[in-house]
Amino acid sequence: MSQLSQLSQALIDEISVQRPPVDELRSRTRRRNVRRRSLGAGSLALAIGVAIVVASVGTTSITTKNPNKPQLASYFQAAINVSKSTLATVGLPATVATPTRVNPTLLTAGTNGVVSYVGAEYCPYCAIERWGLLVALSKFGSFINLNHEIFSSSSDAYPHLASWSFVGAKYTSKYFRFEPVELTSDTPVSGGRYEPLEKMTEPQRVAYDEFNPQGELPFVDLGNYYVTLGASSSPSVLEGLSLSAIGQQLNDPKSPVATEVDGLANYFIASLCSMAQRDAPAICSSRVTLHAMKDLRRGEGSFQTGSGPTSAPVQPPTNAPLSEWRKWSAEDHKFLLSAAADYRYPNSTCTVLKISVTPNKSNKTVLGVPAGITRWGISIEGKCRPGQN
Amino acid sequence: MNIVSGTLVGVVQKGDLVFVESFEAWYDREHDRMVATLLLTTGNLDLAAESVDEACSRALERWSRVVAMESPTGWVYRVALNHARRIARRKSIEERLTRKLVAMPDLPASASEIWELVRGLSIRQRQVIMLRHVADLPEGQIARILGISRGTVSSTLHDAHQRLGRLLGDENES
Numbered sequence: 001m002s003q004l005s006q007l008s009q010a011l012i013d014e015i016s017v018q019r020p021p022v023d024e025l026r027s028r029t030r031r032r033n034v035r036r037r038s039l040g041a042g043s044l045a046l047a048i049g050v051a052i053v054v055a056s057v058g059t060t061s062i063t064t065k066n067p068n069k070p071q072l073a074s075y076f077q078a079a080i081n082v083s084k085s086t087l088a089t090v091g092l093p094a095t096v097a098t099p100t101r102v103n104p105t106l107l108t109a110g111t112n113g114v115v116s117y118v119g120a121e122y123c124p125y126c127a128i129e130r131w132g133l134l135v136a137l138s139k140f141g142s143f144i145n146l147n148h149e150i151f152s153s154s155s156d157a158y159p160h161l162a163s164w165s166f167v168g169a170k171y172t173s174k175y176f177r178f179e180p181v182e183l184t185s186d187t188p189v190s191g192g193r194y195e196p197l198e199k200m201t202e203p204q205r206v207a208y209d210e211f212n213p214q215g216e217l218p219f220v221d222l223g224n225y226y227v228t229l230g231a232s233s234s235p236s237v238l239e240g241l242s243l244s245a246i247g248q249q250l251n252d253p254k255s256p257v258a259t260e261v262d263g264l265a266n267y268f269i270a271s272l273c274s275m276a277q278r279d280a281p282a283i284c285s286s287r288v289t290l291h292a293m294k295d296l297r298r299g300e301g302s303f304q305t306g307s308g309p310t311s312a313p314v315q316p317p318t319n320a321p322l323s324e325w326r327k328w329s330a331e332d333h334k335f336l337l338s339a340a341a342d343y344r345y346p347n348s349t350c351t352v353l354k355i356s357v358t359p360n361k362s363n364k365t366v367l368g369v370p371a372g373i374t375r376w377g378i379s380i381e382g383k384c385r386p387g388q389n
Numbered sequence: 390m391n392i393v394s395g396t397l398v399g400v401v402q403k404g405d406l407v408f409v410e411s412f413e414a415w416y417d418r419e420h421d422r423m424v425a426t427l428l429l430t431t432g433n434l435d436l437a438a439e440s441v442d443e444a445c446s447r448a449l450e451r452w453s454r455v456v457a458m459e460s461p462t463g464w465v466y467r468v469a470l471n472h473a474r475r476i477a478r479r480k481s482i483e484e485r486l487t488r489k490l491v492a493m494p495d496l497p498a499s500a501s502e503i504w505e506l507v508r509g510l511s512i513r514q515r516q517v518i519m520l521r522h523v524a525d526l527p528e529g530q531i532a533r534i535l536g537i538s539r540g541t542v543s544s545t546l547h548d549a550h551q552r553l554g555r556l557l558g559d560e561n562e563s
């Protein structure tokens with residue numbers, strides 16, 4: 001049956017079915033449990049009757065996946081479906097700012113592997129940044145409940161831009177978590193301020209303070225690898241346009257909206273590719289993404305990439321001079337500090353709350369390390385969402 | 390928080406800390422093979438994908454128990470095949486009620502060749518052949534998945550090999 005096995009292997013390699021993210025499997029379980037509970041509580045006979053009616057007049061196809069998923073508005077669909085060729089034609093316009101490389105620290109390890117967006121609904125600069133994020137993030141996962149339409153402030157720069165916000169939206173990706181926060185709504189209150197809306201999580205606030213000391217909005221943190229502070233593109237291209245009109249321009253590479261939004265999305269995609277630990281999507285090897293990656297690296301300038309050691313130092317023999325052991329201990333400490341700052345919990349449903357490098361000194365030889373020499377270890381505290389591994 | 394080491398997760402089983410494969414690692418590895426097996430058993434890609442998704446979500450819900458089984462993959466195949474059977478039955482009632490003929494969706498190009506070979510087999514023979522040669526499961530597990538004896542699996546495999554061997558011009562293998 002070797003021919004059959006070979007053909008089957010080719011099929012497995014080429015199978016075109018999309019693997020749903022694990023979060024979608026969890027949603028399916030929740031829906032199943034809700035159905036089960038309602039069946040138990042309600043009238044079984046009625047439920048069966050309804051099911052037969054539905055079966056007799058209803059769908060003839062079982063291909064509809066996630067029937068509870070509400071339909072997204074056309075402009076969201078347009079952003080989600082911006083094609084690779086449009087992204088390639090738009091390329092990397094000079095008007096779009098390149099995200100800045102940052103150095104993760106032990107303090108910010110709680111947002112390693114997390115994409116954070118901190119903005120506000122009144123903020124016109126956030127309007128353009130959200131579009132860029134939507135186009136880019138859609139290449140790595142999927143959104144639901146994206147439906148919160150807003151207008152930016154009437155008294156700020158670029159007044160009254162038609163926009164939308166991430167409030168209520170959920171994003172799932174097998175590569176990273178996306179945690180958007182809209183700090184205020186677009187409703188003014190006294191003193192030129194706006195109604196408070198959402199709060200940052202504690203790890204988000206730590207990263208925000210660390211990488212954005214001026215408190216600029218929007219703030220986008222791409223897993224503590226890259227950040228953008230303030231608008232990366234000009235919101236002027238959105239002026240006077242309805243959401244539908246913006247959506248229509250997103251797939252026209254010659255339009256001003258596509259130039260600014262898709263150009264920004266290209267940089268976001270390149271940054272997100274650096275977060276995709278395995279099975280990066282095909283877009284990560286597209287020509288424009290590779291160019292954007294090159295730009296990102298060039299933008300690193302004086303950033304000390306690879307300043308920390310990438311591998312643990314080799315342990316000397318137990319009878320080596322103590323000076324050699326002290327040197328090893330110092331190098332090991334340095335290595336663990338750099339490894340801990342970069343540490344990312346392998347499961348995207350769990351969060352690191354605290355990570356630290358801790359010393360351990362013994363008055364006798366332990367694991368070949370002589371007495372009096374400090375051994376270093378990493379201690380991680382974290383939590384997973386209830387019921388998750 | 391579970392203790393994680395690479396693709397393994399530390400869980401307490403019968404009072405001992407043991408490292409088992411994480412659901413994510415298992416799912417990444419097995420998903421495409423399971424869809425291919427179900428596709429070639431049912432001849433319907435949508436049905437195959439839906440059944441595998443349903444079975445995987447059930448496995449995820451009770452992963453700590455499933456992973457402790459002799460063959461987590463075998464358990465998931467069993468759930469997926471049962472689910473596919475239920476849907477197919479419902480669909481056939483629905484077609485009868487609405488008197489509609491639902492066209493078989495196009496198979497992926499790479500699947501058509503195999504489907505042409507195996508479509509003439511009985512459903513039981515196709516299930517056994519796919520579980521053996523696509524899912525790569527031993528006969529004992531196939532017997533448990535399908536709820537039949539090991540002897541029945543062997544004889545079904547033998548008959549199917551005879552028939553396929555003629556089509557493939559291959560030597561028989563057991």
